[in-house]
Amino acid sequence: MARATREPLPGGGLVLTVPEDGTPRPPLRLERASDRRWLLRQGERPLIRARSEGDGCCRDLHLRRLPGYRSPLPHLTAARMRTSPDWPHLYARWLEEARGGPLHRGRWLLNRRATFTPGIWDCDLVRDWPEATLELLCGGGWHGVLPLRPLPAPDAARVKAYRKHAREGTLAPVLLWWVSFLDGWLLLDGHDRAAAALAEGAPPECVEVVRVADDAHWRATAEEITEAYEKRVARVAADPASRHTARHRHVVDRAYAEVLSGLPYDADTTPVFDPAPE
Structure with a gap:
């Protein structure tokens, strides 16, 4: 990907402006299969097959997630998390270097997000795997979090290690990608960290990546x-x-x-x- 320019924002976060580099589509992308069907692909690998059903503005979105998703971010070590870096800027650099991320031509906002409306991380977090049905609200959207691989159990070995970081306040934020027509987020990185934070009784802190207007x-x-x-x-x-x-x-x-x-x-x-x- 061509090198992006950075606009630091007051209070933290930044906007990446990715120039046109001749790449027709990003590695991680949504594709239209028909009027009522779409796919999420990473490279040539399909990760989600989805179809909407029903008439009018309120429809059900049936989806099936497939194995093989690879996070665009490298593995985070305990030592790295304890340094408490500027996470939006670090994630931005890693996304620029990633071969499987969503960035392409345009402006992208990366900012920390610690608070959500009630329900986002409990009743609207999709825990079923691989099949799920989202009830889209009138006008489109559902306003929840969709993991791209199964969430691990609270007693899984890596989750238990991350729970200690959650209690210490050194747990790295998860990475969410805002998808407008879902009115919700895809969980791009931090499935184990999200499970750890939730097991400790709080929603995870997040870095949100959002495509903003040119x-x-x-x-x-x-x-x-x-x-x-x-x-x-x-x-x-x-x-x-x-x-x-x-x-x-x-x-x-x-x-x-x-x-x-x-x-x-x-x-x-x-x-x-x-x-x-x-």
């Missing part, structure tokens, strides 16, 4: 929002002055600033590629 896309949206903001400000200025005018203007300005500041980092649609020609 510069041209978010800048065009910013221009539209700015035009609407300027019209709103003009209407406020045209109203007779009252004790509410200054407050109204403050609310408008603050909302505009908050929306504009988040635009470059809003999640974009996860691409689903056409299958390679035979």
Whole structure:
């Protein structure tokens, strides 16, 4: 993969901008098999075969996961975890060097995530293997975590070793890939660490990798929002002055600033590629 440029973010995390390098599709990718079927592939190996069933906006997604998934990150040693590196930056470097990861042309946000809405890591964590059914909500999405290999038992040898790290606060975060049409995450790295954290009674800390809007896309949206903001400000200025005018203007300005500041980092649609020609 061509070397990405990095944009460090205030408070941690970064955005990787991956240039076009002529690669038609990334090693780890979603592929469209038909209107109702899709695959997850790593290289040429299929990892998930999925099909949606039902009519309307609320459908069931039936999927079967296949063996053979390989994490794009190297094995983490106990010594490495105890150094407490800047995990988003380290994972970003490893993903750039990986041969089996999801990165391809575009902008990718990597950031730490320690809190989730209730249910993500218990009732919406898919523990069944290899078959599972996801109940997609109206408008698409299910909002859970889908492991790419079976989660080990809490008393598995490696999980027990990681549980000690969880108690010490030195457990490395797991790596999640946000997939927009699932409104959920694929667990890319850290299945044993996730099991260890959950066995210790807490969801695992995570590094989330999300494809975000290209510069041209978010800048065009910013221009539209700015035009609407300027019209709103003009209407406020045209109203007779009252004790509410200054407050109204403050609310408008603050909302505009908050929306504009988040635009470059809003999640974009996860691409689903056409299958390679035979």
